[in-house]
Amino acid sequence: xxxxxxxxxxxxxxxxxxxxxxxxxxxxxxxxxxxxxxxxxxxxxxxxxxxxxxxxxxxxxxxxxxxxxxxxxxxxxxxxxxxxxxxxxxxxxxxxxxxxxxxxxxxxxx
Amino acid sequence: xxxxxxxxxxxxxxxxxxxxxxxxxxxxxxxxxxxxxxxxxxxxxxxxxxxxxxxxxxxxxxxxxxxxxxxxxxxxxxxxxxxxxxxxxxxxxxxxxxxxxxxxxxxxxxxxxxxxxxxxxxxxxxxxxxxxxxxxxxxxxxxxxxxxxxxxxx
Amino acid sequence: xxxxxxxxxxxxxxxxxxxxxxxxxxxxxxxxxxxxxxxxxxxxxxxxxxxxxxxxxxxxxxxxxxxxxxxxxxxxxxxxxxxxxxxxxxxxxxxxxxxxxxxxxxxxxxxxxxxxxxxxxxxxxxxxxxxxxxxxxxxxxxxxxxxxxxxxxxxxxxxxxxxxxxxxxxxxxxxxxxxxxxxxxxxxxxxxxxxxxxxxxxxxxxxxxxxxxxxxxxxxxxxxxxxxxxxxxxxxxxxxxxxxxxxxxxxxxxxxxxxxxxxxxxxxxxxxxxxxxxxxxxxxxxxxxxxxxxxxxxxxxxxxxxxxxxxxxxxxxxxxxxxxxxxxxxxxxxxxxxxxxxxxxxxxxxxxxxxxxxxxxxxxxxxxxxxxxxxxxxxxxxxxxxxxxxxxxxxxxxxxxxxxxxxxxxxxxxxxxxxxxxxxxxxxxxxxxxxxxxxxxxxxxxxxxxxxxxxxxxxxxxxxxxxxxxxxxxxxxxxxxxxxxxxxxxxxxxxxxxxxxxxxxxxxxxxxxxxxxxxxxxxxxxxxxxxxxxxxxxxxxxxxxxxxxxxxxxxxxxxxxxxxxxxxxxxxxxxxxxxxxxxxxxxxxxxxxxxxxxxxxxxxxxxxxxx
Numbered sequence: 027x028x029x030x031x032x033x034x035x036x037x038x039x040x041x042x043x044x045x046x047x048x049x050x051x052x053x054x055x056x057x058x059x060x061x062x063x064x065x066x067x068x069x070x071x072x073x074x075x076x077x078x079x080x081x082x083x084x085x086x087x088x089x090x091x092x093x094x095x096x097x098x099x100x101x102x103x104x105x106x107x108x109x110x111x112x113x114x115x116x117x118x119x120x121x122x123x124x125x126x127x128x129x130x131x132x133x134x135x136x
Numbered sequence: 137x138x139x140x141x142x143x144x145x146x147x148x149x150x151x152x153x154x155x156x157x158x159x160x161x162x163x164x165x166x167x168x169x170x171x172x173x174x175x176x177x178x179x180x181x182x183x184x185x186x187x188x189x190x191x192x193x194x195x196x197x198x199x200x201x202x203x204x205x206x207x208x209x210x211x212x213x214x215x216x217x218x219x220x221x222x223x224x225x226x227x228x229x230x231x232x233x234x235x236x237x238x239x240x241x242x243x244x245x246x247x248x249x250x251x252x253x254x255x256x257x258x259x260x261x262x263x264x265x266x267x268x269x270x271x272x273x274x275x276x277x278x279x280x281x282x283x284x285x286x287x288x289x290x
Numbered sequence: 291x292x293x294x295x296x297x298x299x300x301x302x303x304x305x306x307x308x309x310x311x312x313x314x315x316x317x318x319x320x321x322x323x324x325x326x327x328x329x330x331x332x333x334x335x336x337x338x339x340x341x342x343x344x345x346x347x348x349x350x351x352x353x354x355x356x357x358x359x360x361x362x363x364x365x366x367x368x369x370x371x372x373x374x375x376x377x378x379x380x381x382x383x384x385x386x387x388x389x390x391x392x393x394x395x396x397x398x399x400x401x402x403x404x405x406x407x408x409x410x411x412x413x414x415x416x417x418x419x420x421x422x423x424x425x426x427x428x429x430x431x432x433x434x435x436x437x438x439x440x441x442x443x444x445x446x447x448x449x450x451x452x453x454x455x456x457x458x459x460x461x462x463x464x465x466x467x468x469x470x471x472x473x474x475x476x477x478x479x480x481x482x483x484x485x486x487x488x489x490x491x492x493x494x495x496x497x498x499x500x501x502x503x504x505x506x507x508x509x510x511x512x513x514x515x516x517x518x519x520x521x522x523x524x525x526x527x528x529x530x531x532x533x534x535x536x537x538x539x540x541x542x543x544x545x546x547x548x549x550x551x552x553x554x555x556x557x558x559x560x561x562x563x564x565x566x567x568x569x570x571x572x573x574x575x576x577x578x579x580x581x582x583x584x585x586x587x588x589x590x591x592x593x594x595x596x597x598x599x600x601x602x603x604x605x606x607x608x609x610x611x612x613x614x615x616x617x618x619x620x621x622x623x624x625x626x627x628x629x630x631x632x633x634x635x636x637x638x639x640x641x642x643x644x645x646x647x648x649x650x651x652x653x654x655x656x657x658x659x660x661x662x663x664x665x666x667x668x669x670x671x672x673x674x675x676x677x678x679x680x681x682x683x684x685x686x687x688x689x690x691x692x693x694x695x696x697x698x699x700x701x702x703x704x705x706x707x708x709x710x711x712x713x714x715x716x717x718x719x720x721x722x723x724x725x726x727x728x729x730x731x732x733x734x735x736x737x738x739x740x741x742x743x744x745x746x747x748x749x750x751x752x753x754x755x756x757x758x759x760x761x762x763x764x765x766x767x768x769x770x771x772x773x774x775x776x777x778x779x780x781x782x783x784x785x786x787x788x789x790x791x792x793x794x795x796x797x798x799x800x801x802x803x804x805x806x807x808x809x810x811x812x813x814x815x816x817x818x819x820x821x822x823x824x825x826x827x828x829x830x831x832x833x834x835x836x837x838x839x840x841x842x843x844x845x846x847x848x849x850x851x852x853x854x855x856x857x858x859x860x861x862x863x864x865x866x867x868x869x870x871x872x873x874x875x876x877x878x879x880x881x882x883x884x885x886x887x888x889x890x891x892x893x894x895x896x897x898x899x900x901x
Contacts, residue, residue: 032170035232035233037167037171038228038232039228039229039232040137040138040167042224042225042228042232043138043141043225043228044137044138044141044160044164045224046221046224046225046228047138047141047142047144047145048141049220049221049224049883049887050145050217050221051144051145052880052883053216053217053220053221053880053883053884053887054145054214054217055145056880057150059150059192059195059196059199060144060150060153061879061880062192063144063153063154063157063192064144066157066184066188067141067144067157067160070160070161070164070180070184073164073176073180074164074167074168077168077171077173077176078171080171080173081171081172081173089249089254090172090173090249090251092251092254092255092257092258093258093262093263095173095175095176095251095255095258096255096258096259096262096263098173098176099176099179099255099259100263100266100270102179102180102183102184103183103270103273103274104270104273105184105188106183106184106187106188107273107274107277108277109188109191109192110191110277110278110281111277111280111281111284113191113192113195114280114281114284114285115284116195117195117198117199117284117285118284118285120199128878128879128880134875216881216884217880217884220884220887220888220891223888223891224887224890224891227891227894227895227898231894231898
């Protein structure tokens with residue numbers, strides 16, 4: 027696979043697999059922090075596919091279309107903010123419940 | 137990078153998971169560089185690997201998480217998770233294989249690309265408004281974090 | 291004033307009077323009664339004037355409803371209802387009867403109602419009644435007659451329930467209207483049948499197009515019987531007679547005007563109006579005859595045991611109406627029933643007015659067993675009542691004899707049962723009327739009221755005297771020829787008249803013998819007759835059964851179907867759905883993500899993977 031030039035399909039598959047791994051983290055791990063890390067993985071997978079599209083769809087002047095890269099910039103910024111706020115929430119949860127195990131958060135259960 | 141990602145999934149200790157994640161981010165940045173997106177690659181390393189992961193590690197150390205205590209394995213949840221994951225992979229392969237446009241190779245660029253300048257131009261002209269809003273968003277996030285971290289709400 | 295406009299004046303003057311009295315009644319009582327009497331007198335004068343003029347060749351018409359050929363161009367049915375006033379021999383004589391008696395009764399009411407409540411309201415209602423009755427008399431088509439028929443029922447309702455504070459009066463006026471309505475339902479069906487077949491509702495046109503029924507004459511009979519249902523209701527024939535005795539709850543002038551002389555006679559008048567049609571329907575004639583004969587006999591039976599002076603007269607009215615209906619069945623022309631209607635109106639009105647005078651003298655007590663010896667206390671009333679009684683029972687040379695005997699003669703020629711029933715009713719009539727006279731006017735006074743009774747004021751006495759004269763002469767051939775054409779049947783045996791006289795004597799003398807020296811109670815007690823053959827009780831049971839049955843059925847439907855299925859079912863379904871969906875709230879983040887992921891996969895699959 028390394029011998030031929032990577033096509034868009036390769037990048038997309040990698041992005042998809044990364045997204046899948048992120049989802050697997052969210053579904054299969056039971057620690058809140060690690061689930062959160064899985065979220066970040068998913069976001070990055072999206073970034074990768076965006077950049078790949080940006081490179082492969084050239085604009086009129088033969089340059090990559092930078093709209094997608096701007097979007098990636100925004101996504102990184104927002105993800106950073108989200109991590110900050112999310113971790114603050116997790117800390118607050120830990121303070122009140124003394125646990126980060128996701129199965130202990132069941133007060134909204136029927 | 138994929139191996140690092142798998143590492144995140146299967147590590148026992150949270151710190152190990154965090155380190156695997158850092159490795160994944162760096163590898164991702166390398167991929168960005170191969171795609172001629174230099175600015176984005178550097179930003180990825182600076183922000184994600186630099187700031188976000190540091191924050192994660194701070195929290196892990198603050199909460200003093202040990203390795204995940206073994207509880208009874210929740211079989212239906214695991215099965216559900218595997219199913220979803222498998223389904224997604226299958227779909228992915230199918231969709232990508234079916235579209236012939238995805239199989240073209242990387243087209244050549246017209247010349248050396250000055251992507252920082254280009255990104256900046258696009259950002260400040262076409263996307264100026266979202267840019268300002270992002271600024272407000274960061275302010276709000278900061279205020280929110282400070283508020284959430286108070287011990288008692290006065 | 292042309293005859294045509296006179297007809298319109300006759301019809302609408304009482305309506306205007308009623309409206310005016312409604313407005314000014316609160317301010318001046320004497321004014322209300324004066325207006326009412328003037329209105330009635332005006333119509334009376336105009337009626338007499340028209341009587342001596344020629345008949346109208348065509349009715350005076352005002353086109354009202356004209357829907358054209360509403361059943362399609364092929365059928366003859368055309369819905370055209372004019373407001374038309376017919377002036378021919380029949381309506382002229384009926385106009386005379388109605389307006390003259392109305393004027394007399396209005397005058398009498400001034401005295402009777404002097405101390406009663408609702409004075410102006412009473413006169414307004416009386417004027418309204420007069421308007422409605424004149425509408426029936428003058429109508430030239432079925433629909434107009436039906437409208438005024440109902441209006442008469444409404445006026446009767448208002449007048450019977452004049453003392454609306456009394457429960458019995460309220461019940462009575464309700465019963466009158468409802469029972470009438472039952473008859474009117476049949477009447478309406480009859481009108482529709484006629485319209486359907488002949489295409490018109492106007493009397494003259496229906497009469498001339500009876501050939502339409504030639505291929506299916508059963509329909510003509512059915513239509514006539516249905517129309518006759520209206521008569522059964524309005525003229526209180528069996529089995530819809532139950533309202534008339536209860537209508538005596540109204541003031542006595544009402545009883546005399548409506549429920550003796552005019553309104554109840556409207557049923558007979560209607561039969562006379564459509565007489566050519568009735569004559570062409572032999573099965574209907576049979577039905578009419580049987581009902582008439584049965585009514586006159588059975589009502590007489592019921593009257594023998596009544597103790598309220600007005601109820602005795604009420605059952606007597608039912609019995610005489612039976613005679614009139616029988617006359618319509620057996621006579622070859624409309625004059626036969628109308629003659630008895632004519633005489634009966636006068637003497638029955640007289641009898642009721644006398645009863646009213648007695649009641650006023652007795653301070654509004656009506657039980658005959660509380661009266662007695664009133665002949666000395668109220669001589670003029672006594673004489674007038676005797677005159678009326680003699681006329682009613684058919685004493686020779688008095689009015690009733692001529693008209694009643696005529697009907698009995700014709701009954702002999704048609705059906706022996708009818709003859710014996712009507713002849714037997716002569717005996718019964720004599721018996722109960724003599725009983726009434728003997729108990730009320732002779733003997734010793736039974737209570738204080740009777741001892742203190744006195745003669746009534748002049749305004750009430752004068753009408754009595756006037757009517758006594760008519761009770762005597764109205765039947766004499768000289769008088770009769772002026773008003774009503776009749777003919778006698780041929781071929782009835784000579785012993786018919788003596789037999790009738792024999793029944794008459796039997797009734798009179800047996801009543802005198804039994805009741806001459808009697809105390810405060812009736813010596814004879816026949817429960818079946820006293821309880822009016824239990825017909826009233828049967829109706830009450832039927833109504834209660836139907837009402838309770840419907841109520842229980844509806845209660846069941848309400849409880850099980852509307853509440854059970856409708857309300858509770860939807861409520862429980864909603865609750866169950868909520869309960870089922872509750873289990874989705876697992877509270878487990880990973881479960882939510884699982885659902886989320888599954889949803890996304892499904893979405894992508896359906897959007898991109900399947901073509």
